[in-house]
Amino acid sequence: MSRLGRPKKDKKQLSLADAFGIPQCSNQPMHHANEFDDLPLEGHESDSAERLEEETTSKKTKRTFNSKWKTRFPWAYVIKDLNGVQRIKCSWCVKFKRETTFAKYGSTTLQVSGLSVHAKSEAHKFAMQLLDGERKRSTLPITKHVELMVDAEKERIISVIENMYFVAIHDLPLEVYKSICDLNRYKNTPHMPLTDEYSAYTNTSSGKEFLQAAKEVYWKKLKDEISNSPFYSISVDESTDRTMVQHLIIYITYLTNEGRG
Secondary structure (H helix, E strand, O other): OOOOOOOOOOOOOOOHHHHOOOOOOOOOOOOOOOOOOOOOOOOHHHHHHHHHHHHHHHHOOOOOOOOOHHHHOOOEEEEEOOOOOEEEEEHHHHHOOOOOHHHHOOEOOOOHHHHHHHHOOHHHHHHHHHHHHHHHHOOOOHHHHHHHHHHHHHHHHHHHHHHHHHHHHOOOOOOHHHHHHHHHHHOOOOOOOOOOOHHHOOOHHHHHHHHHHHHHHHHHHHHHHHHOOOOEEEEEEEEEOOOOOEEEEEEEEEOOOOOOO
16 A cells, blocks of 8 residues: 655755756867868968978079179189089189189189179289280380380389388388288289289398398488588487497488588
């Protein structure tokens, strides 16, 4: 016999989360929406391939000789070695057999900067000077050639003697003479020797010879002026040079221009 009264309800067992009102998390992985998810992927791989091809092509770019450079550097011309690599040579340095890369093997620096450096080199300047002299000699008689050679040599010697004179009047060490010659060559001073060969007279031994020759000329001029002066006076004194060696100094006061002062 069943009991009378209210019908029984099935009691469901509550979990701790339900009992405390904690929302349950789904076991399925969450998916965050991305604004790019709906974009089509078609063509993405082809774009990457094109960019990779462009980068590879740019890395393999080889420099070549620009024919417009001939306007600024008329001596430059191109050859190819056994491997097909372009090299630039200098026709002037090749003609006069200068000891440069542009004359022997050719330079692989296919840039204007490389040509500019070669154009400023001492070997190239010397070849250019030889070429100018050859062009002048080809249009002049032999007697004029000899005169030009003598004049050019004379101008070179005068230039280096002036350097030695500067050293002497400023009481500088003789070793400075070569440095002053190098400075004038660097500044492209006219008639300066372009190299330090023995015949350039830019070494210390040549400086001593110039100093001795200048002393003899100056001493002769001084004696002539004293002889032509109606009056003169002499003073004697003692002095010590930089090496602590004592010297006797003679001062002579006289009138120039035959006594007119």
